[in-house]
Amino acid sequence: MREGINIFEEDFWAITDVLNRLLQGTNSRTILLIDKAGQLITSVGDTAALDTSSFATLSAADFAATSQLATLIGEKEFSTLFHQGEKENLYVCLVADRVILAVIFDMRATLGLIRVKAKNGAAELEKIFEEIFNKLDKDTSASSEIDADFTKAAEEELDKLFGF
């Protein structure tokens, strides 16, 4: 199984559409989609005050650590996590075994509704990601946009960033 994820335009908009509907349907604040390695795929809703990189990394770590806890008590994985705060709460569930869906919500939303709608949303996303993974398994070559010229331009940027 390929570990990398390449998201192309049409898949990206299909994913964003599912997330936006979930956001509106649940009255939640922010929804993030994160790969299990901790990289943010996309987010919808209010992210202005959120460090999304850190959030993605820590969510993936949280999920990974909790999965290990699950195996210690004989479960394959805990498919959902819920963290309750005073004002903000976090609901996390797994999509297509490889992607983490994180929903941040406050008192305007209810956990029950989030659970139901997130389950439906995850099922829709699962179909999209299965197609993405199928495409990736069939075609392992990178897009023509990431070519030798890209590598050359990247080297120039590296020189600039590190100053030597």
Next chain:
Amino acid sequence: MALINYASREINAKIVYYGPGLGGKTTNIKYIYTKLNPSVKGKLISLATELDRTLFFDFLPVDLGTIRGFKTRFHLYTVPGQVFYNASRKLILKGVDGIIFVADSQIERFEENIESFENMLDNLTTYGLSLERIPLVIQFNKRDLPNITSVEELQKVMNVNNKYPYFESVASQGIGVFETLKEVCRHVLKALS
């Protein structure tokens, strides 16, 4: 492996600092954090014990800039080096694009380096990965200390035939830190195309 988003024009790649405990992995990442311009770095996250030993990982996102329209970003992670934290090390390696192995040059740490290197190979295998596919750069750290193994001896056990690029370093003073990082970034970006 790298996440390439053609719609939002973003590339994210994951680089992991591996090596024995107290070898200088966190020192590397902290030095990078202090020296990089605030506009290209994110927040440094350290999940450490009260005594500042890495418990789970350190994390630092670094923006390389826009390459042919793609906003390219490296996520730097360290693993906890202590032997009993292998479950955490394995989790951090998930989706890795490039590895920097930070070896401790002190004579008394020689065996720990070998153990950690072998542990890295084992953990990669569990993900179906190997150093044939994942770029590795070795950093021989603490070269300023008096009681150190020669680079030739270290090479013999970790880098036969100069298979991987390597650098000598004194991470606490920043010597060799950026050279090592730049080298692994170069290989990771090359591997994408």
